[in-house]
Amino acid sequence: MQVRLHxxxxxPVTGETRLQLFELELPRxxxxxxxxxxxKDEVDGTLAFRRSCREGICGSCAVRIDGRTALACRxxxxxxxxxxxxxxxxxxxxxxxxxxxVVEMEPMWQKMRAVEPFLRPGPDCGLDGRxxxxxxxxxxxxxKESLCINCGACVSECDAMTVSPEFLGPHALVKAWRLxxxxxxxxxAPRLKGLSGEHGIWECTRCYLCNERCPxxxxxxxxxxxLGAEAIAARIDRDRGARHAKWFVxxxxxxxxxxxxxxxxxxLGLAFSFAKIPLALRLFRRGKAPLPLPRHRARDLAPxxxxxxxxxxxxxxGALGIVxxxxxxxxxxxxxxxxxxxxxxxx
Amino acid sequence: MRRIAxxxxxxxxxxxxxxxxxxxxxxxxLGLELVELESVTCCGAGDIxxxxxxxxxxxxxxxxxxxxxxxxGTILTVCNVxxxxxxxxxxxxxxxxxxxxxxxxxxxxxxARPYSGGVEVTHLLWLIxxxxxxxxxxxxxxxxxxxxxxxxxxxxxxxxPSKLMGFEDPxxxxxLETVIEACGGEPVDYPAKTRCxxxxxxxxxEQTSLAELARPLEQALEAGAEAMxxxxxxxxxxxxxxxxxxxxxxxRKLGLPIFHLSQLLALAAGLEPARLEFSRxxxxxxxxxxxxxxxxxxxx
Ligand code: SF4
Ligand code: SF4
Numbered sequence: 347m348q349v350r351l352h353x354x355x356x357x358p359v360t361g362e363t364r365l366q367l368f369e370l371e372l373p374r375x376x377x378x379x380x381x382x383x384x385x386k387d388e389v390d391g392t393l394a395f396r397r398s399c400r401e402g403i404c405g406s407c408a409v410r411i412d413g414r415t416a417l418a419c420r421x422x423x424x425x426x427x428x429x430x431x432x433x434x435x436x437x438x439x440x441x442x443x444x445x446x447x448v449v450e451m452e453p454m455w456q457k458m459r460a461v462e463p464f465l466r467p468g469p470d471c472g473l474d475g476r477x478x479x480x481x482x483x484x485x486x487x488x489x490k491e492s493l494c495i496n497c498g499a500c501v502s503e504c505d506a507m508t509v510s511p512e513f514l515g516p517h518a519l520v521k522a523w524r525l526x527x528x529x530x531x532x533x534x535a536p537r538l539k540g541l542s543g544e545h546g547i548w549e550c551t552r553c554y555l556c557n558e559r560c561p562x563x564x565x566x567x568x569x570x571x572x573l574g575a576e577a578i579a580a581r582i583d584r585d586r587g588a589r590h591a592k593w594f595v596x597x598x599x600x601x602x603x604x605x606x607x608x609x610x611x612x613x614l615g616l617a618f619s620f621a622k623i624p625l626a627l628r629l630f631r632r633g634k635a636p637l638p639l640p641r642h643r644a645r646d647l648a649p650x651x652x653x654x655x656x657x658x659x660x661x662x663x664g665a666l667g668i669v670x671x672x673x674x675x676x677x678x679x680x681x682x683x684x685x686x687x688x689x690x691x692x693x
Numbered sequence: 694m695r696r697i698a699x700x701x702x703x704x705x706x707x708x709x710x711x712x713x714x715x716x717x718x719x720x721x722x723l724g725l726e727l728v729e730l731e732s733v734t735c736c737g738a739g740d741i742x743x744x745x746x747x748x749x750x751x752x753x754x755x756x757x758x759x760x761x762x763x764x765x766g767t768i769l770t771v772c773n774v775x776x777x778x779x780x781x782x783x784x785x786x787x788x789x790x791x792x793x794x795x796x797x798x799x800x801x802x803x804x805a806r807p808y809s810g811g812v813e814v815t816h817l818l819w820l821i822x823x824x825x826x827x828x829x830x831x832x833x834x835x836x837x838x839x840x841x842x843x844x845x846x847x848x849x850x851x852x853x854p855s856k857l858m859g860f861e862d863p864x865x866x867x868x869l870e871t872v873i874e875a876c877g878g879e880p881v882d883y884p885a886k887t888r889c890x891x892x893x894x895x896x897x898x899e900q901t902s903l904a905e906l907a908r909p910l911e912q913a914l915e916a917g918a919e920a921m922x923x924x925x926x927x928x929x930x931x932x933x934x935x936x937x938x939x940x941x942x943x944x945r946k947l948g949l950p951i952f953h954l955s956q957l958l959a960l961a962a963g964l965e966p967a968r969l970e971f972s973r974x975x976x977x978x979x980x981x982x983x984x985x986x987x988x989x990x991x992x993x
Contacts, residue, residue: 509904553889554853574743587897594740604703646732652803667746674789
């Protein structure tokens with residue numbers, strides 16, 4: 347199979363970045379990593395990239411292929427070069443480039459260290475040398491997150507990190523949930539407090555790029571939602587993001603629909619809301635800021651109120667409300683083919 | 694006429710009322726009879742999914758059950774976020790019997806109807822971007838947009854997570870472009886069309902949010918767009934209502950008018966602009982409408 351690739355080359359000495367075209371001959375089953383290795387072995391030994399295990403375990407070889415981040419070792423090249431297309435291979439994003447396809451991972455590790463990625467064992471945690479039995483249902487809460495291989499594919503395209511580099515980001519927050527959700531950890535409240543800072547849980551903008559790119563099905567955005575759910579359940583909810591989220595619950599059980607006009611005050615607090623008055627007036631003139639009264643009410647409100655009451659008394663509070671849906675979601679990976687629209691009957 | 698359950702969501706009943714109004718005006722042209730779901734609530738918007746996820750699942754189950762009761766196997770939405778939340782719940786409830794029976798028990802206890810599974814959740818864009826819907830659109834698009842350069846804005850949650858959405862390639866979507874072309878407009882390409890508008894954290898992290906908002910607006914203008922169209926009223930709120938605030942932060946004028954998808958379609962279908970409540974937008978569509986109005990009699 348003939349393969350043509352553009353590879354982004356960066357020289358740290360001259361600071362120059364350019365695209366270099368390579369033309370290769372490879373077997374049909376070759377992966378993108380095979381291509382890079384052939385280039386290095388046979389064409390240009392100066393090409394720099396990372397790799398180790400070659401089978402999607404070590405998390406070293408994430409690159410951007412025509413903009414999408416993926417592991418080179420898990421990307422069959424035949425699809426990429428179909429119809430003579432010559433894909434562009436570039437280093438992952440949101441991290442500084444060292445050379446060619448190699449990026450500096452240190453900013454990512456710094457954030458990982460910031461969330462203290464090790465267990466702080468509680469008193470009944472097998473410190474006497476015995477193992478700690480944990481019901482498997484409790485481990486389900488962190489099972490997906492345990493699959494993370496630290497490849498940085500999620501960080502590469504995180505929209506919030508691109509505009510706010512200090513944001514902890516999907517990878518570190520996955521680690522954070524791995525511990526907050528671990529029944530053996532004894533530092534849950536301080537962890538959640540720390541994660542509720544300016545660049546923590548509530549700075550995620552829900553673009554879902556991390557879920558889309560993660561090669562291991564970790565779904566970092568869902569881990570972040572779990573952290574938010576636990577923070578709110580533990581009443582660590584003073585952050586504007588948490589107040590914003592809680593107002594939707596109040597709205598749903600009191601009027602059914604969002605009480606939009608009060609959302610600003612509920613999120614920002616009265617004092618900060620004054621700054622928004624000019625905007626509000628401008629929008630009000632356009633009919634864009636509905637008055638608080640009469641409220642936009644849903645019909646048959648009683649069940650919405652009652653449901654809230656019922657679920658509050660059941661054992662699916664906080665993150666468990668998300669975890670309970672994961673079993674069904676996982677089936678998508680096994681059942682759905684692109685031809686079969688999601689939601690239709692199973693074959 | 695195809696009867697279809699219509700879930701308008703929060704915003705189309707509130708600050709984006711023009712979206713609801715134009716969707717209703719457009720529906721008969723598309724051969725749709727909208728059955729509005731009324732005994733329903735907010736889908737949770739991703740916020741209840743964090744503040745109380747179990748409650749969010751129940752609220753969505755109720756919406757799905759109401760659609761089922763209305764005799765419609767499909768729910769039509771006009772919002773990216775509603776689409777994602779409903780599809781997620783539909784998938785979870787449809788594929789986990791244990792979960793569904795627990796939720797149904799609770800629904801019945803609360804006085805709501807149970808959900809038996811199998812309702813399909815779709816977005817207006819998906820209905821018209823392919824197959825019969827597209828053919829129909831081509832027929833009704835009588836007032837051609839006269840080559841108006843329109844930037845498609847997809848945002849996030851109609852594309853991702855693609856395993857739940859699955860309508861098209863989340864990185865190279867084409868549905869909005871197809872629709873713009875069918876209406877006689879010229880789609881404008883720019884990289885940020887599939888990126889975030891920043892809406893979910895607009896109040897909680899304004900600076901980060903506005904920095905995200907700047908990208909699609911600046912890039913679309915750079916690429917020569919005269920207007921933008923979006924499939925999501927939340928994106929619309931960012932792109933339109935907050936554009937002035939962004940202009941102040943950037944220190945430059947943007948002035949890019951933003952269509953709701955339904956408005957663009959309705960306009961192309963020949964509906965009177967006055968019926969589409971453009972006056973409610975923060976960024977005026979005046980110049981765009983004037984450009985489309987004038988040579989109409991000339992018979993383009
Ligand atoms: S969903 Fe949140 S964490 Fe994930 S990529 Fe988007 S902004 Fe980043
Ligand atoms: S969460 Fe997924 S994409 Fe992110 S570092 Fe871990 S394995 Fe890689």
